[in-house]
Amino acid sequence: xxxxxxxxxxxxxxxxxxxxxxxxxxxxxxxxxxxxxxxxxxxxxxxxxxxxxxxxxxxxxxxxxxxxxxxxxxxxxxxxxxxxxxxxxxxxxxxxxxxxxxxxxxxxxxxxxxxxxxxxxxxxxxxxxxxxxxxxxxxxxxxxxxxxxxxxxxxxxxxxxxxxxxxxxxxxxxxxxxxxxxxxxxxxxxxxxxxxxxxxxxxxxxxxxxxxxxxxxxxxxxxxxxxxxxxxxxxxxxxxxxxxxxxxxxxxxxxxxxxxxxxxxxxxxxxxxxxxxxxxxxxxxxxxxxxxxxxxxxxxxxxxxxxxxxxxxxxxxxxxxxxxxxxxxxxxxxxxxxxxxxxxxxxxxxxxxxxxxxxxxxxxxxxxxxxxxxxxxxxxxxxxxxxxxxxxxxxxxxxxxxxxxxxxxxxxxxxxx
Numbered sequence: 001x002x003x004x005x006x007x008x009x010x011x012x013x014x015x016x017x018x019x020x021x022x023x024x025x026x027x028x029x030x031x032x033x034x035x036x037x038x039x040x041x042x043x044x045x046x047x048x049x050x051x052x053x054x055x056x057x058x059x060x061x062x063x064x065x066x067x068x069x070x071x072x073x074x075x076x077x078x079x080x081x082x083x084x085x086x087x088x089x090x091x092x093x094x095x096x097x098x099x100x101x102x103x104x105x106x107x108x109x110x111x112x113x114x115x116x117x118x119x120x121x122x123x124x125x126x127x128x129x130x131x132x133x134x135x136x137x138x139x140x141x142x143x144x145x146x147x148x149x150x151x152x153x154x155x156x157x158x159x160x161x162x163x164x165x166x167x168x169x170x171x172x173x174x175x176x177x178x179x180x181x182x183x184x185x186x187x188x189x190x191x192x193x194x195x196x197x198x199x200x201x202x203x204x205x206x207x208x209x210x211x212x213x214x215x216x217x218x219x220x221x222x223x224x225x226x227x228x229x230x231x232x233x234x235x236x237x238x239x240x241x242x243x244x245x246x247x248x249x250x251x252x253x254x255x256x257x258x259x260x261x262x263x264x265x266x267x268x269x270x271x272x273x274x275x276x277x278x279x280x281x282x283x284x285x286x287x288x289x290x291x292x293x294x295x296x297x298x299x300x301x302x303x304x305x306x307x308x309x310x311x312x313x314x315x316x317x318x319x320x321x322x323x324x325x326x327x328x329x330x331x332x333x334x335x336x337x338x339x340x341x342x343x344x345x346x347x348x349x350x351x352x353x354x355x356x357x358x359x360x361x362x363x364x365x366x367x368x369x370x371x372x373x374x375x376x377x378x379x380x381x382x383x384x385x386x387x388x389x390x391x392x393x394x395x396x397x398x399x400x401x402x403x404x405x406x407x408x409x410x411x412x413x414x415x416x417x
Contacts, residue, residue: 020195021132021135021144021147021148021195022191023187023188023190023191023192023194024128024131024191024194025147025148025151026184026187026191027087027091027184027185027187027188027191028124028128028148028151028152028155028184029151029152029154029155029158029184030155030180030181030183030184030187031091031094031121031124031155031180031181031184032121032151032152032155032156032159033155033156033158033159033162033180034094034098034159034177034178034180034181034184035094035117035121035159035181036155036156036158036159036160037159037162037163037173037176037177037180038098038101038117038174038177039063039159040159040160040163040168041101041163041173041174041177042059042060042101042110042114043060044168044169044173045105046059046060051107055107055108058111059107059110059111059114060114062110062111062112062114062115062118063114063115063117063118064118064359064362064363065115065118066114066115066116066117066118066119066120066122067118067119067121067122067359067362068118068122068356068359068360068363069115069118069119069122070118070119070120070121070122070123070126071122071126071352071353071355071356071359072352072356073119073123074086074122074123074126074127074348074352075126075348075349075352077089077123078126078127078130078348079348083127083130083131083194083197083348084193084194086123086127087124087127087128087188088185088188090120090123090124090127091120091124091181091184091185091188092185093116093119093120093123094116094117094120094121094124094181094184095178095181095182095185096116097113097114097116097117097120098113098117098174098177098178098181099178100112100113100116101113101174101177101178102174102175102178122355122359125351125355126348126351126352126355127348128148129145129148129335129351129355130347130348130350130351130352131194131197132144132145132148133145133335133336133339133342133347133351134197134198134347135195135197135198136336136339137198138340139283140283141282141283141336141339141340142278142279142280142281142282142283142287142332142333142336143276143279143280143283144279145279145332145335145336146275146276146278146279146280146282146329146332147275147276147279148332149275149279149329149331149332150272150275150276153268153271153272153275153328154272156268157268157269157272162176162180217353218353218357221338221350221353221354224338224341224342225337225338225341225399226395226398226399227288227291227334227337227392227395227396227398227399228334228335228337228338228341228354229338229354229357229395230391230392230394230395231291231295231330231331231333231334231392231395231396232331232334232335232338232354232357232358232361233357233358233360233361233388234330234361234388234389234391234392235330235331235334235358235361236357236358236359236360236361236362237361237362237365237384237385237388238327238328238330238385238388239328239331239362240361240362240363240365240366241365241366241369241381241384241385242264242267242324242327242328242385243264243267243268244366245366245369245370245373245381246260246263246264246267246381247260247261247264248370248373248378248381249373249378249381250263252373252377252378253309253310253378254310255313259313262317263316263317263320266317266320266321266324267320267321267323267324267328268324269321269324270320270321270322270323270324270325270328271324271325271327271328271329273325274324274325274326274328274329275329275332278290278325278329278332278333279329279332279333279336282332282333282336282337286400287333287336287337287340288337288396288399288400289396289400290333291330291333291334291337291392291395291396291399292393292396292397292400294326294327294329294330294333294392295330295389295390295392295393295395295396296393297322297326298323298326298327298330298385298386298389298392299386299389299390299393301319301322301323301326301327302323302382302383302385302386302389303382303386304319305319305320305323305379305382306379306380306382306383306386307379309379309382310378327385327389330392331358335351335354338350338354365384368384369381369384372384
């Protein structure tokens, strides 16, 4: 009876925490919808005739550059103003960037708007992810992080649906995107204050500032949680390559445009549907084992797609669905495990560093993958993704076999930072 009562109390506690996060997730969802709409609208505008390819390349590159900058500058802002105030400032910056597209079509200025937009979105993710990790407890971190991942995935899908509803060539597309970001800012004030962060013995300030003293770099994080660092990089590689290069993959194996779009939609929906159950599992089983299973499954699926994927379209859809369920849920499990190895005062800095690694995986590999596909063939895309999954598998094995991180080990690493 006692265990049943404890389980019921835990379920109630988790539900209460999830409900407390809903106003925050509404703001995140609306901001991500606006960002997704802007990305599509800018790409559509740059595809018009008469625009210099050099200008197109610079405008498109500005967003990931801004994203990288945002990963680096957010930690001091949160230390100075706290999570909640930093969140408001970030939404204001995102709104300014969105409004810029409404008031001018002068392309050189769009470089600044995309740079600012990328910086704002990276900062938004750092603030939210570090706040969730501080707010969550060991037994519900996976579920809360999966709720956040589900929110961002739904936002991207809704952004594309809104583009279709407004009209890809509509002159009001930028205006609707800006209004969506404005609603995100309004929702922050309508939803009230964020729940108080739990105080820890070493950091008794519950105001939400987290006051990170030092940034844990990639090497320090690797010493604490090797599988997290490797899995985060692989998550960036997977998310960018699968959505950017699947259309090229489909063309090279002779699929129609409709079927190719269906593949992208299938893997996106699979990732969304799998977030909640995988988060539930990661709160009840060893996260390193889950990452090991995800790595092994990803390797197997990549090899299968590369080997027999183009032999049957229905089979290809099934393989893409299962791969989406597996590979697109690595990121939240890795983040939840990494957070369990960190002291609370390092959450913001660690979130920024991990998001930086994720964005490096985003930016660095599509060109490599496209080159391999050109010289070897379409299956090379999944050979690259499978190679990354092999590294996740090896890192998970290493993390399982080595000794657990002790407080003394953590302090020694902190002293070397």
